[in-house]
Amino acid sequence: MLLTSSLHVDEARKAIAKLVDELIKTSASNDGVSEIETVSLDQAINRILATDLLSPIDVPAADNSAMDGFAFNGKCLETKDSGIALAGKPYEGSIGPGECLKIMTGALMPAGCDTVIPQELVSTQDQHSITFQQNQLKPGNNRRLRGEDLQKGKPAIAAGRLLRPSDIGLAASLGIATLPVKRKLRVVILSSGDELCALGQPLVSGSIYDSNRYSLTGLLNRLNMEIVDCGIVRDDPSSLKAAFIDASTKADVLISSGGVSVGEADFTKQIMQELGDVGFWKIAMRPGRPMAFGTLKAVPGKSCSTLFFGLPGNPVAVMVTFYQFVRAALLQLNGASQTEPTLMQAISVEPIRKKAGRTEFQRAILGRNAEGRPTVKITGSQGAGILRSMSEANCFVILGHDQENIAAGDWVDIALFDGLL
Structure with a gap:
């Protein structure tokens, strides 16, 4: 892999996606990340559906009413009320020419009826008859057809879906109790740096608490990954090499933080040349400029290579590079069909300084103005070490490579941290 x-x-995203695709093809021949397991619905949230989920039934199971009103043959303009049907309780009689049936939403359509007029559009002449205007509906209106939503044997949920609560509910509505999903990826995380201090230990001069592994753990838990925490590794070649070899025997993916900036990574580069194909990148972005990416060679007893991400050491840069590169790669490797977050736009309430020639991911708070339009405000200082800026934010403002200064009132792209479902 070339140093760029x-x-x-x-370009970085495309290179990562290409390598992950190659890794998937290699892994598939060795039952690597292609493994499938069956889980109950209560264990399926945020898992990747492995195969198309075929509906075992038609939905709806029969023609039924989409409205509270009166069912009749659409050729009729004036009918007589001959009974009542409730949802889930079909009418047992027959509906003849010129007759109608009072019907509730979801009730089965009686034989001979193909149209429903909402009750608010009719006039009741007496307790046995109704009238309505001819131009208020057409034959077939307000009738749900059998199989209109889902047909028996057809896909209800496509393979590759990151299963959400609504998907779990849909499966349950079809009487399906278990789902085939891709096995969880095994992800090893570690932090590199002599200055790092473990939680519970007293800080000494020049040391800082290691927050990166805890941020990464939270991010990986959101994706329902299997996490192996290898702790803090000191800045010496033998310790790092031993940690990387150990990780490559345990994991599909290794994510490290620290030790990839200029000056720090000299011996790390040497180790990576020995263990795999890893490039050290300087990405035209802020924050998160330095990053390493590639694969560690397969070790004895393991059939395929381990995907490797070497993230920066600054806490915000770790989270930004995870969101922008690692998250999509993990979802892709795990078989997800949708890997990129959905973008929307909001009005910047203040000017934002920006130089062309790099992509910036500014931490911000999404709100709404008096007119109901979405607005966004930067969370103050955007330094890569200010973790508070991530804690306060609920979105990124994404300023493209060629964009320059943003004026107050300009529309900008944003990516939300959290999805509704």
Whole structure:
């Protein structure tokens, strides 16, 4: 893998996606990340559906009413009320010419009826008859057809879906109790740096608490990954090499933080040359400029290579590079069909300084103005070490490679941290 200076964000994403695709093809021949397991619905949230989920039934199971009103043959303009049907309790009589049936939403359509007029559009002449205007509906209106939503034997949920609560509910509505999903990826995380201090230990001069592993743990838990925490590794070649070899025997993916900036990574590069194909990138972005990416060679007893991400050491840069590169790669490797977050736009309430030539991911708070339009405000100082800026934010403002200064009132792209479902 070539060492590239000032790699464009989009170029980095394409390179990562290409390598992950190659790894998937290699792994598939060795039952690696292609393994499938069956889980109950209460264990399926945020898992990747492995195969198309076929509906075992038609939905709806029969023609039924979409409205509270009166069912009749659509050729009729004036009918007589001959009974009542409730949802789930079909009418047992027959509906003849010129007759109608009072019907509730979801009730089965009686034989001979193909149209429903909402009750608010009719006039009741007496307790046995109704009238309505001819131009208020057409034959077939307000009738749900059998199989209109889902047909028996057809896909209800496509393979590759990151299963959400609504998907779990849909499966349950079809009477399905278990789902085939891709096995969880095994992800090893570690932090590198002599200055790092474990929680519970007293800080000494020049040391800082290691927050990166805890941020990464939270991010990986959101994706329902299997996490192996290898702790803090000191800045010496033998310790790092031993940690990387150990991780490559345990995991599909290794994520490290620290030790990839200029000056720090000299011996790390040497180790990576021995263990695999890893490139050290300078990406035209802020924060998170230095990053390493590639694969560690397969070790004895393991059939395929381990995907490797060497993230920066600054806490915000770790989270930004995870969101922008690692998250999509993990979802892709795990078989997800949708890997990129959905973008929306909001009005910047203040000017934002920006130089062309790099992509910026500014931490911000999404709100709404008096007119109901979405607005966004930067969370103050955007330094890569200010973790508070991530804690306060609920979205990124994404400023593209060629964009320059943003004026108050300009529309900007944003990516939300959390999804509704």
